[in-house]
Amino acid sequence: MTVFAFDITANGSNVATADAPPEGGYRWAHFDLDDPHLTAFLDTHVPAIPAAALVAPETRPRADRFGDGLMLNLRGVNLTDDGPEDQMVAVRMWVTAHLVVTVRMRQVFALDTLREDAAQGYAPATPMMFVSSLSTRLMGRVQDTVFDLSGRVDGMEDSVQDDDSPLPPELAEERRMAIRLRRYLAPQRDALVALVGTDSPLMSQSARDLLREQANLAKLNVEELEGLIARMTAVQDHHTAQAALLQGHNGYVLSIIAAVFLPLGFITGLFGVNVAGMPGINTSWAFAALCAGLVAMSVGAVWVLRWLKWI
Template identity: 70%
Template sequence: MLNLRGVNLNADGPADQMVAVRMWMTERLVVTVRKRRVFAIDAIREDAASGDAPAGPIAFVHDLAQRLMTRVQDTVFDLSRRVDDMEDSVEEGDEDPPEDLAEDQRMAIRLRRYLAPQRDALIALVGTDSELVTSDARARLRELGNLAKLAVEELESMIGRMEAVQDYHATQADQRQNRNGYILSIVAAVFLPLGFITGLFGVNVAGMPGVDTPWAFAALCLGLVVLTVGAVWILRKLKWI
């Protein structure tokens, strides 16, 4: 028994929802079971129809695994290119996080989740004592196992790189929020006494000073300016601004 997975090339789902192929193999027969369409099997069927069929069961397994891994490598390469673009945006000082960051993180995690067992399965197949696996087939399957291993390592590296990009943008967002909050606090510290005084002089009750004095409003405005300058001077003295 051997279970292999490949990227989903069907139109009903994303690539990281990998398709599975389960195989049972004897000396003269290979039985495959799949739930969804696997384009690698379709390609082998077309080759067989044109007279270029695999020479035997183990050749069929190698051909299928190679086709699946080729499609996996293409998907991993495309994902790696997008991660490179994310890192370039960080180096360029772009403060907005990439729109596809979360989706690409999920894709990398799912691909690694399914490819790691496939790597182990191919390595175990190479080490089996079955007479079905010839020395030539072992060498070719070992190469596919190494490719799966490299794909898993690349996915693990990309997951870490995307986490670094995510941490960078989270830090930038926190800094912007803290900076904006600090500015609002300074503005509130300056205008809070001004609001208190204007509110106090705005009450409509008898006995307010300056009601009958022509220059009272100008004096109030001048007093507010002086108070503002004094508040800014105190804040600078305290090294808050």
């Protein structure tokens, strides 16, 4: 059985479901993909090719005309508890002048909102107005998600101002989220652009105008995501460069210390051999003279390094 179904009149109100849609109106039937009654319904009411598209295990956004109807796939952000927002949920649709069939795999809150409106008698008056209303709700939620992500990226960029701040631990996951969102939204942008340009007789000018705005919004969201990906890459590059600079500075300091103490180590090692003939063994001031010589060598090594402009 369907998740729900409405017979919608030409003024957008709903009536009791009958054998046929009301005159001048359309029927909206919504199914879960795993509904055992879905196949029988599609065999009766939907041509074979659109029916196969409605039950396909994998989908991508599309907008294709088939005869007097439209095969549509749109995606929205996942607002349920069973996955992250960037694991976008798909809405499969078959739209004709008198029938709208929607199929979901996961709950789609935009469809639930349309159902509530329809139950109160405020459904879209035509199938294409239904499509434009659904795409408006889907893209609105997408835009909210992209704006939230943009705000978090702003916070990451603020950390760049402080060279001592560590790499934000959430950077990698946020960048993956932006990449996954763009992966789904880029074809959705193309699908909405194709839908706006379709020559289907279902398309009214008012619906076309509304869909054009959603196509433009999809373009803006894709561009924003591309910018966010680039900005997060810049944050990563900055912290990588800072880490490399710090490592190079520390290595430089260690090299200077090694350069100063290398001759000292040689001299002390030479005078530390335990063999006969070492000078100063029987001289009381020999140790003081050796220490003074080592200090002088250290000062001389520092002077040479400064003269070479290594420090």
